[in-house]
Amino acid sequence: MGASTGATGVGALLRGWREQRGVSQLELALRAGSSARHISFVETGRSRPSEELILRLAEHLDVPVRERNALLLAAGYAPRYPETPLDDPALGSLREGLERLLGGYEPYPALVVDATYNVVAANLGIAMLLDGLPDHLLTPPLNAMRLTLHPQGLAPKIRNLREWRGHLLAQMERQIALMRSDALRALYEEVAAYPVPDIPDTGTEGPADPVPYFALPLRIEHDGRVLSFVSSISTFNTPMDVTVAELAIETFLPADPATVKYLQSLMP
Structure with a gap:
């Protein structure tokens, strides 16, 4: 046969x-x-x-x-893994756990994104960094890549934009190779085509750096000072649901004592 x-x-x-x-x-x-x-x-x-x-x-x-x-x-078989909407009651405990995680990380920034970098949850540390951005970038669904690389977004505030932009585009390239996602490729082509703001780029080795960095930092200007963060991305082990499999939690750890001191001063 x-x-x-x-x-x-x-x-x-x-x-x-x-x-x-x-x-x-x-x-x-x-x-x-x-x-x-x-x-x-x-x-x-x-x-x-x-x-x-x-x-x-x-x-x-x-x-x-x-x-x-x-x-x-x-192959003619039924799908094995469900794709449960994140607002479904079945994922209530997951949502609550993520909210507690993000809240517990404050005042340091943290957020959760889906497979195409749409923000599904974020804490007050992220809200602080987004303060003052134009409404058209803050209209849901928020997209972390657009917010970061758009010339009217965070890009003009990032002191080491060329390095950070290269890091983000390389990250997306790796995910495109893994996921074969048309939506992710379209997002990549969009943000890669954004003009790079004509601003001084001090990189990560400026003379004002108080300590050596152990990973590529995000150096971003906020309220007249430069804050430095290194990021970490976490996913769920052995997920059994498509929605959960595609969630990623990104946390930003202060990379120098000045950033720690400033963020802790914001705590009530």
Whole structure:
């Protein structure tokens, strides 16, 4: 019996992910407890993989959860992972946990973004940095990349804009390669095309730097002073929901004593 259209489709998709990851059929087979011959048959549409094999291969190829559903659909199976709206009551405890996390991090900035950098939650530290930005950038849904790189956004306030802009664009490039997202690519093309404000860029090695940095900082002007932060991004371990899988929590840690002192002075 010939392979179904669905099997042919999933084979091409799996081959694409394997080649993108730079993994041979033999290496993938060894990781997934299969054989190179069977992987070859799956990729060419001569064999229809089971749900379990698809999920094992996707796990070893680090395929995003949303795309794992696409693989299952292409093979004629039902999606395994739900995509629950963030405002659904089922995610109430998750929302409450995120709010507590962001609130507990104050006065330091912290926010939660989705797969295309739309801000789904933020604390007062972020609100402080966004103070004074034009309304058209603050109209929901807020987008962290637009807010940061738009010439009317935070970009004119960032003292090391070229370095920070390069860091953000490289981060998006890595995610595009991982996620194959048309929406993310469109956002990247938009923000990469923004004109860079004609302002002095002091980088991260200016003579006024009080301490050496252990990671690339965001050096941003606020209320007549320069604040320095290093950022950290966290995601959920082994998510079982597409929405949760695509959330990222970014926290900004003060990178020098002056920033710590100023932010703590804002506490009630």
